[in-house]
Amino acid sequence: MKLLTILLAGLCASTFGYLIKVPTTPTKPRIAPIGWVNIQKLMLPLFDNICEDSSDPTIVKLSIEFAFDSADFLETEVIEKLQSFKSSKGLLAKGEIFSETIDEHFNEFRLVYNVLYNAKDFDIFYKVACWARQNVNCGIFTNAIYLAIMTRKDTEKLSIPAPYExxxxxxxxxxxIIQAASLISEKDIFLSDNIREDGNTFIVDANYTDYESSEEAVLSYFHEDVGLNSYFYLTTLKNLPWIDTEFQRNVRYGEYIYHFMKQLIIRYDLERYSNDLYETDGINWDDMEVTRYDPMIMYSNGNDFTSRQGICSQDVISSLKDIENNIATTVTHLRDGGFNKAAILRHVMDIMLFNDNSYINLAIKAMTDDISTKSSLSALSHSMTKLRDPIFWRIIKKMVENVSNSLKVLPGYTKNQLYFPGVQIMNVDVKKVMTSFDPYVFDVTDAMKYGDQDPNFQIKINQGRLNHKPFAIKVNVSSMVVQKGIMKLYLGPKVTLGEIRENKNLFMLLDSFEINLKRGSNLITRTSDEINNISDDFVPLRTVRKNVIDSEFGVDALPLNSVRSQIGFPSRLILPKGSSDGLPFQLFAFVAPYIKAIPGGSKANIQLNYDAIFSPGYPFDLDIDIQELFNLPNTLLKDITITHKTESKPGTYGSGYNREKKWDVVDDNIMDYDIPSDPLALGTRPEFTKKKDAFDYKSRKGQYGKKDKYTIDKTDPITKIPDETVEFRKDIEFNKVYTKNEENSDNIQYKVISKKDENMAIDKIITKDVKTEDKEGTSIDTTELDKTIDDIVNDLKVEPIYLLSSPRRRYPTIFNIILKPPYKETESDERVYE
Structure with missing residues (x-):
């Protein structure tokens, strides 16, 4: 693509020039070359009716001809281990139930994956996949093929199917599911109230589970969201510690895993806040009430998922308590041994998540009796279904609390890791944020079809899923110098400033991205579809098939998207549900420096701030002075409201309880603030969060008279009336805070800050044209202003600077916790076939 370079030069000392690359031709989306099209076409039949033997001729033929030749694999021992396991213990039968919590099942899955991953080329990989498709248990094959596609280079740009398809x-x-199956099997079809016919398609309207506890029923739309459960399942697979990828080898691997679990429970607590429910309670093993839970789902062999009754194993409880009591001691011991935070969290995550007797595995074992009843397991036994069970969220909460408390022994971030000299966030603007429940239809025909059937006949499931309207976040940043930074945006519940210290773990990382600051004002706009590490809904298998056929006939229809870009957090769930009259939230904006702040501004000992900014939870993952953080000029806390389209409901959705939430409870010892008795209650919300009544213009009809009464003639005399009013047009100064009187601004409320309160934490958000003088003690380097235009232009020719532009390429991962991988523009996609 041709590029035209334009040099913009300033005409006075207060402006300066910078380079912008302007494309002279439109940018085309990356389309899959013919090699990727062929691979996609070969892979599609592997996913047809995945729990039954394939009838595809190619798969049947290759599965029979497959030979276990160790020379075809990068690690020769993987094929020997699989054959040894097969001969000694035998493979799990195709009709049996697979669970990752059963050691024998998990070991077989690991062996099958290693064989797929270590195949020397795609041809060998595909032959192994065909053999596994016909001979390996459905659950094991599904896990292994997903994980292999996510980790192999020659499959990294395939369109993967949705697990729920x-x-x-x-x-x-x-x-x-039974209704959908009957529509396929029976000749005489009787339509019920929840089944619609649309040509050759039958659509089954499916509600969510109605729990015995109405508190959990109100959240069933979140627990059971097909996108959220698919995300958790695929991310859990991708995060397994024994996989040999760059992610697992990264020194911050433990931090990423902890951040993933922490973000997950924060997002859940925000949804509880939206429904007027308590913050999630972590499990207290000594005193806990566990409600019976029936997932109301079934296995492919027709058996039901077992209902969870409550605590099933008291013997495991003592082991769980030992971990909780000793985790802080373990962190202290590692700290004293010279381990940094990244290394400490790697060890801690092994204890909490990955070891055979990890905290989370023991907690699941304590809640279920699945090992003794392998023929019928519970929802906690599968990564695809764990989030459906409300008790699993309490287990995650307890685990995150234990880790968070143990990290308090580590030193917090220093001010020079948080302060960004010369940078100030002036304002944050978010317009009209709205959520709704939208109908989501997905195809289940391939999972249920059998024999020769009409290829145009389809069965689809329709569910109401939470979604949001497109929105944009605008951040106005003032900078004294040209420099780079990291913008972090956090979303949390509406709490007072005094309560934020106790509730910092309720702020979810919404987005994190690099920014290029120029001198002066920088208006940074971030739209909802630009947020990092999120993914749209999966492309339906039927659509992928059509795209492949179109591509074979010369139509560029198959996009070349990385697998990682398809398995991020569901984009439709990035916002919690609002309310009809507007639910108050807070948006925390933070511009982090790449270089540590140095007193005096000396450049002799520049230190990079990588230890902080590359930590995914920065700045909330360590114990810091929240008040000091929020007083920094490079931070800003903005009140926003999220409304909800009231006529949209997900089925069993209810209005929730009017219960006092934990974050409403005010600790009088925190800070002396004027706090409302119930700041989160709908009736006492700030006026700006309430929906205003529509103005009735018709009621004013006729009061202004008729048009002809206001006409004048040129001959009419004009009488000048003396002006006896005083027009306040000047700026008004109150203790160094300037306000401007504007038209139609009679209702503007100005906050006057006295000199004695200058150290008091206040909102830095000013809703009108407000000017502030430079803070006392701030020194401004004027050497840049003394440069001539030629000096500026010469400086700018060294390296082009791209202003306020987010990276075009995304690297979807867990809430922006994975570093950008190296990308070479000259590297061809066809290299995988050489």
């Missing part, structure tokens, strides 16, 4: 019975209530 392959095994819909793990995601949708069994009564609707």
């Amino acid at each position: 392959l095994i819909p019975n793990y995601f949708v209530r069994k009564d609707y």
